[in-house]
Amino acid sequence: MNEFLKELQDSARQVMEGAGTPAKEESTWGQLVELGWLLTAVPEELDGLGLGADALCMLSGELGRNLSEAPFLPAALAIEALVQSGLENKAELLAGLTMGGELATASLAGSDVTASGSGDSLTLNGKLVAVQSADNASQLLVWSNDSQCVALVAADQAAVEAVSRPGWDVTRRLFDVTLNGAAGVALAQGAEAEALVARLLNLRDFAMAADSLGGANALLELTIVHLTDRVQFARPLASFQALKHRCADLKVEIAAAEALLNDSLLKIEGQLGSDDAVFRGKKAKYLASATYSKVAEECLQLSGGIGMASEYPCHLYLKRSMLSEHLGSQGSYEADIAEAFLRQLSI
Amino acid sequence: MSSENSTDLLRQEVRAWLQENVPAGWREAMTNVDQELFFEAQRDWFKKLSAAGYATPHWPEGWPGGGRSLAEQKVIYEEVARADAPRLILYFVALYHAACTLMECGSKEQQEKYLPGILNGEIWCQGFSEPNAGSDLASLKTKAERRGDKYIINGQKTWSTMAQYADRCLLLCRTDNSGPPQAGLTYLLLDMKSPGVSVVPIHQITGDDEFAEIFFDDVEVSVDDLVGEEGNGWAVAQATLASERGLTLVELSQRMRYSLSFLAEAMQANGTSEDPVLRRELGNVIARVDGACALADQYLLKRISHQEQVGDASLVKLYYAQALRAYTTLGRKIAGLDGMFDPGFMRGATQETGNWPLDFMNSYNWSIAGGSNEIQRNIISERMLKMPREPKSWKWEGGR
Numbered sequence: 001m002n003e004f005l006k007e008l009q010d011s012a013r014q015v016m017e018g019a020g021t022p023a024k025e026e027s028t029w030g031q032l033v034e035l036g037w038l039l040t041a042v043p044e045e046l047d048g049l050g051l052g053a054d055a056l057c058m059l060s061g062e063l064g065r066n067l068s069e070a071p072f073l074p075a076a077l078a079i080e081a082l083v084q085s086g087l088e089n090k091a092e093l094l095a096g097l098t099m100g101g102e103l104a105t106a107s108l109a110g111s112d113v114t115a116s117g118s119g120d121s122l123t124l125n126g127k128l129v130a131v132q133s134a135d136n137a138s139q140l141l142v143w144s145n146d147s148q149c150v151a152l153v154a155a156d157q158a159a160v161e162a163v164s165r166p167g168w169d170v171t172r173r174l175f176d177v178t179l180n181g182a183a184g185v186a187l188a189q190g191a192e193a194e195a196l197v198a199r200l201l202n203l204r205d206f207a208m209a210a211d212s213l214g215g216a217n218a219l220l221e222l223t224i225v226h227l228t229d230r231v232q233f234a235r236p237l238a239s240f241q242a243l244k245h246r247c248a249d250l251k252v253e254i255a256a257a258e259a260l261l262n263d264s265l266l267k268i269e270g271q272l273g274s275d276d277a278v279f280r281g282k283k284a285k286y287l288a289s290a291t292y293s294k295v296a297e298e299c300l301q302l303s304g305g306i307g308m309a310s311e312y313p314c315h316l317y318l319k320r321s322m323l324s325e326h327l328g329s330q331g332s333y334e335a336d337i338a339e340a341f342l343r344q345l346s347i
Numbered sequence: 348m349s350s351e352n353s354t355d356l357l358r359q360e361v362r363a364w365l366q367e368n369v370p371a372g373w374r375e376a377m378t379n380v381d382q383e384l385f386f387e388a389q390r391d392w393f394k395k396l397s398a399a400g401y402a403t404p405h406w407p408e409g410w411p412g413g414g415r416s417l418a419e420q421k422v423i424y425e426e427v428a429r430a431d432a433p434r435l436i437l438y439f440v441a442l443y444h445a446a447c448t449l450m451e452c453g454s455k456e457q458q459e460k461y462l463p464g465i466l467n468g469e470i471w472c473q474g475f476s477e478p479n480a481g482s483d484l485a486s487l488k489t490k491a492e493r494r495g496d497k498y499i500i501n502g503q504k505t506w507s508t509m510a511q512y513a514d515r516c517l518l519l520c521r522t523d524n525s526g527p528p529q530a531g532l533t534y535l536l537l538d539m540k541s542p543g544v545s546v547v548p549i550h551q552i553t554g555d556d557e558f559a560e561i562f563f564d565d566v567e568v569s570v571d572d573l574v575g576e577e578g579n580g581w582a583v584a585q586a587t588l589a590s591e592r593g594l595t596l597v598e599l600s601q602r603m604r605y606s607l608s609f610l611a612e613a614m615q616a617n618g619t620s621e622d623p624v625l626r627r628e629l630g631n632v633i634a635r636v637d638g639a640c641a642l643a644d645q646y647l648l649k650r651i652s653h654q655e656q657v658g659d660a661s662l663v664k665l666y667y668a669q670a671l672r673a674y675t676t677l678g679r680k681i682a683g684l685d686g687m688f689d690p691g692f693m694r695g696a697t698q699e700t701g702n703w704p705l706d707f708m709n710s711y712n713w714s715i716a717g718g719s720n721e722i723q724r725n726i727i728s729e730r731m732l733k734m735p736r737e738p739k740s741w742k743w744e745g746g747r
Contacts (some may be wrong), residue, residue, distance in 0.1 A: 224732055241725070244729070248728040256635070283637055286634050291359070336630065
């Protein structure tokens with residue numbers, strides 16, 4: 001991580017420490033818009049900071065630490081799609097989405113969408129799942145099943161229906177969205193769309209990995225404080241090897257998943273969406289979300305009775321980690337990793 | 348930019364050299380052979396490598412092959428792993444532990460006396476662990492008694508790698524019992540041919556015998572062979588243990604990564620390539636092995652930029668040991684019953700032979716030797732995570 005990004009991280013950490021856990025949606029969203037976090041990955045020629053995926057991941061990590069409710073990731077994906085598009089009025093749209101507080105959101109999991117038409121007269125049909133904060137969005141980022149079309153769809157049309165799906169993870173509000181012949185504007189079509197979808201899903205994997213690792217780190221820190229403060233048998237619990245060795249095991253899992261994420265971001269050299277980058281993103285996301293779940297499962301046990309109380313935040317991390325394991329591309333990440341590996345071997 | 352270019356050039360140069368020089372089929376040649384043949388192969392490989400300057404990149408400038416930056420050393424190790432070259436296990440203690448200890452803590456006379464011998468292929472072993480001093484190394488009891496200008500050594504060492512072939516030994520002894528355990532230790536250099544030294548190889552569960560016990564019966568060591576001050580042996584031993592500076596784990600994790608293809612070959616060989624459960628487990632192991640490589644890499648980069656923190660080395664070793672266990676366990680699972688009917692073993696092969704029960708058993712070398720997983724967990728939890736230490740005193744309270 002370069003010096004500038006490191007400084008940005010320090011200030012983001014400070015901001016988030018004041019935001020509470022979980023960091024509330026409305027205030028956090030307002031703050032991150034105001035602080036220009038949505039501009040970090042936008043290229044400099046479009047008035048952004050040009051810090052790319054590294055910055056998005058760093059910020060996702062900081063938001064993950066505090067179980068942020070704000071839809072930063074889907075918003076960043078929509079902004080990235082717009083940046084990559086050739087839309088004539090993209091500067092104006094970007095200004096609204098990055099600094100105007102306007103939200104374009106997207107699915108954090110799967111979608112089943114078909115598109116017809118072209119340019120600004122697309123017709124879209126189908127369903128998106130796990131669309132974050134859809135009720136606050138003015139636009140939806142959508143891609144078709146065949147990856148031949150990436151589009152922005154206005155959320156306020158009658159042909160778009162968003163239904164809230166309350167779930168175990170209360171830190172992200174997810175919606176099912178149905179498109180019944182909704183009108184949309186193409187951001188990319190054909191081969192360009194295909195490349196863009198690969199790029200967006202790749203970015204989503206990396207950012208989700210970062211969110212998971214932020215949460216895992218924060219929860220392990222919280223648990224160590226608990227173990228250090230709580231005295232039983234006239235000793236702090238943290239002095240028992242049976243407990244601290246488990247903390248060491250969690251630390252080492254987190255460290256490896258972090259190293260893999262950072263190494264991957266370095267090695268892809270900005271080439272998001274390439275076969276190599278997609279493979280690395282799958283591995284990073286898989287290892288990070290598996291680690292998050294393991295950390296959360298262990299920390300619930302290590303917290304003892306207090307972990308079962310809703311006033312104590314351990315369960316919020318657990319529920320977010322369980323959801324995060326299932327978000328991202330649908331199907332099995334492990335199977336995808338094996339397939340990509342075997343394909344590489346046969347070349 | 349220029350240093351990046353120079354490592355790129357070095358990489359090409361090393362890669363080309365290895366392509367020419369790695370003995371073809373060395374793994375097959377080392378399968379089920381006696382130790383003498385292995386010894387000869389190691390000697391030949393050492394001669395080749397040191398003639399090319401790749402055996403001593405970590406030595407200071409002025410020595411053959413020396414003066415390489417840590418970044419350049421990393422390149423050499425990565426390429427050695429990539430080429431699947433034999434590991435120099437017979438010479439490792441001499442080239443790293445002995446040489447680095449001498450350079451850091453030895454006198455000028457000691458350096459002049461011993462370093463040229465190491466370059467010429469003298470074999471060293473390490474005499475640290477004892478039957479009752481493993482994880483608790485500082486409690487060691489082998490005694491060194493000062494008499495005139497000599498120390499008289501009595502006691503026993505164990506788990507000494509390649510001691511049966513060694514010319515010399517890095518010996519950690521007790522010269523004082525009065526203070527805390529670490530305070531009374533003294534570091535000596537021992538000629539293994541001295542009268543009173545006897546070595547008994549330890550037959551391992553894998554069929555190999557890489558380790559030995561060393562017995563000392565009134566063995567004499569000149570005070571000229573005292574490294575550092577008497578009673579300062581613990582500090583000198585730390586220099587020995589820090590000598591390879593994470594390079595070994597960069598190499599080993601890369602070797603493990605290149606060996607992932609053995610898992611795919613094993614699946615192909617017995618028709619399980621399409622088994623969805625095995626494929627998922629393969630995906631999991633691939634991600635973990637990549638994690639191990641990234642962690643080892645990051646650690647070395649931290650060392651290069653002087654940002655290492657206490658516990659970092661423990662993270663690398665613990666994760667590697669666990670990834671290796673997962674990798675070899677999956678191999679056993681894929682090989683199934685058939686894997687249990689090939690007791691052949693391979694000398695100097697590390698833990699990637701494709702003989703899965705063998706590799707699995709060898710993986711314990713990395714979770715036990717050089718600070719067991721449990722010791723690494725102590726270091727990580729107490730020194731990195733700042734959790735309180737286990738109470739020191741202990742009293743037997745119940746019957747058995």
